[in-house]
Amino acid sequence: MPDWLPPTLIAAAFVLAALLLLLALRGRGADQMARLGAMMEGLAAAQDRLARQNEERLRDQERSLAARLDQAAARAQDSAGAIQQRLAVIDAARANMEALGSQVGALAAVLGNKQARGALGEVQLRDLVADRLPASGYAWQHTLSNGTRCDCLIHLPFPPGPIAVDSKFPLEAWTALQEAAEPAARTLATRRFVQDIRRHVADISQKYLIAGETAEAALLFLPSEAVHATLHASHGDLVAEAARRGVHIVGPSTLWAVLNTMRGLLRDARLQDEARRIRHEVEALGEETERLERRIAALRGHFSSVQQDLREIELTAEKIVRRGAAIRALDIPDPPAARAAE
Incomplete structure (x- = not known):
C-alpha cells in the first residue's frame, strides 16, 4: 500500500463527517443519516484493516531489515577478518623486506671492502x-x-x-x-x-x-x-x-x-694406484707360492727318505723276528751239570 493512502482516507472521513453535519443541520431525512452512518462505519473498518496491514508490513519490514543488518554485520565481520589476515601477511612481508634490506646492506658493506x-x-x-x-x-x-x-x-x-x-x-x-x-x-x-x-x-x-x-x-x-x-x-x-x-x-x-x-x-x-698396489701384492703372492712349492718339494724328498728308512727298519725287524723264531724252534739238551743239580 502507498504511504499516502491512510492520510487520504482520514481526510475523506473528515469530509464525510462534515457533510453529515451539514445534512443534519439542513434537516434531511433519517435514511440519509443512516446511509452516512453506514458509510462512516465502513470507512472506520477499512481504516482499521489498513492500520493492521500497515503494522504487519512494518513488522515484516523490520524483520527483513534486521535480517539484512545481520547479513551485513556478518559480511563486515568476514571482511574485517580477511583484512586482518592480509594485514598480518603485509606485516610479515614488511618484516621480510626489512630483513632483506639489512642483509643487502650487509652484503653491500662486504662487497665494498x-x-x-x-x-x-x-x-x-x-x-x-x-x-x-x-x-x-x-x-x-x-x-x-x-x-x-x-x-x-x-x-x-x-x-x-x-x-x-x-x-x-x-x-x-x-x-x-x-x-x-x-x-x-x-x-x-x-x-x-x-x-x-x-x-x-x-x-x-x-x-x-x-x-x-x-x-x-x-x-x-x-x-x-x-x-x-x-x-x-x-x-x-x-x-x-x-x-x-x-x-x-x-x-x-x-x-x-x-x-x-x-x-x-x-x-x-686412484684406480691406477690401487691397480699397481694389487699387482705388487699379486707378484709378492706369486713369489711366496714359488717358495712354498720349493719347500713342499724338499719336504717331499725328506718324507721319501724317511719312508725308505722305515722300510729298511721294517725289513731288519722282520729278519730279527724270523731269527728269534728259528732259535726258539731248536731242541738243545741241557748240560750234565744242570741235571746233577736237579
Missing part, C-alpha cells in the same frame, strides 16, 4: 671445491717453492700435475662499467676493467706456474657469473690472451664443470 670481498670469493671457492673433490685431492693456502701462496692447489697427477686456483673479484671496475652512461665514461671503465683482469692474469702466470712442481696452467676464479659473462661476452680477446699465458678464467658454473673433470682424473689416478 676488498678484504671482505676476497674472503667471500674464497668461501665460495671452498664450497665448490669441497663439494666436488675428496679431501685428499686439494690443499688450502698452499705455499709453493717460490714462497708464494695460492688460494687452493688441486693435487692432480702428472700429467697435467697440480693446478693452482686463485680467486679474484674486480667489482669496482665492473660496477663502474655497468653504471657508465656516457661513451667517454664507459670507455674509461672498460679500460680499467681490462687492466684489472690483465694484472690478475699476469700475477697468476708469474707466481703459480712452476715447471716440475705445478701444471702448465692455472685457474683464475671469478666468484660472479655476471662478471664472468661480461668478460667472455665483451672481451673474448682478453680471455684468449689469458689462455695463451696459461691462465684459464672460470666462473662458478664453469669451475663446477672443471671440478667434475678433475674428480674423474683423481678417480682414475
Whole structure:
C-alpha cells in the first residue's frame, strides 16, 4: 500500500463527517443519516484493516531489515577478518623486506671492502671445491717453492700435475662499467676493467706456474657469473690472451664443470694406484707360492727318505723276528751239570 493512502482516507472521513453535519443541520431525512452512518462505519473498518496491514508490513519490514543488518554485520565481520589476515601477511612481508634490506646492506658493506670481498670469493671457492673433490685431492693456502701462496692447489697427477686456483673479484671496475652512461665514461671503465683482469692474469702466470712442481696452467676464479659473462661476452680477446699465458678464467658454473673433470682424473689416478698396489701384492703372492712349492718339494724328498728308512727298519725287524723264531724252534739238551743239580 502507498504511504499516502491512510492520510487520504482520514481526510475523506473528515469530509464525510462534515457533510453529515451539514445534512443534519439542513434537516434531511433519517435514511440519509443512516446511509452516512453506514458509510462512516465502513470507512472506520477499512481504516482499521489498513492500520493492521500497515503494522504487519512494518513488522515484516523490520524483520527483513534486521535480517539484512545481520547479513551485513556478518559480511563486515568476514571482511574485517580477511583484512586482518592480509594485514598480518603485509606485516610479515614488511618484516621480510626489512630483513632483506639489512642483509643487502650487509652484503653491500662486504662487497665494498676488498678484504671482505676476497674472503667471500674464497668461501665460495671452498664450497665448490669441497663439494666436488675428496679431501685428499686439494690443499688450502698452499705455499709453493717460490714462497708464494695460492688460494687452493688441486693435487692432480702428472700429467697435467697440480693446478693452482686463485680467486679474484674486480667489482669496482665492473660496477663502474655497468653504471657508465656516457661513451667517454664507459670507455674509461672498460679500460680499467681490462687492466684489472690483465694484472690478475699476469700475477697468476708469474707466481703459480712452476715447471716440475705445478701444471702448465692455472685457474683464475671469478666468484660472479655476471662478471664472468661480461668478460667472455665483451672481451673474448682478453680471455684468449689469458689462455695463451696459461691462465684459464672460470666462473662458478664453469669451475663446477672443471671440478667434475678433475674428480674423474683423481678417480682414475686412484684406480691406477690401487691397480699397481694389487699387482705388487699379486707378484709378492706369486713369489711366496714359488717358495712354498720349493719347500713342499724338499719336504717331499725328506718324507721319501724317511719312508725308505722305515722300510729298511721294517725289513731288519722282520729278519730279527724270523731269527728269534728259528732259535726258539731248536731242541738243545741241557748240560750234565744242570741235571746233577736237579
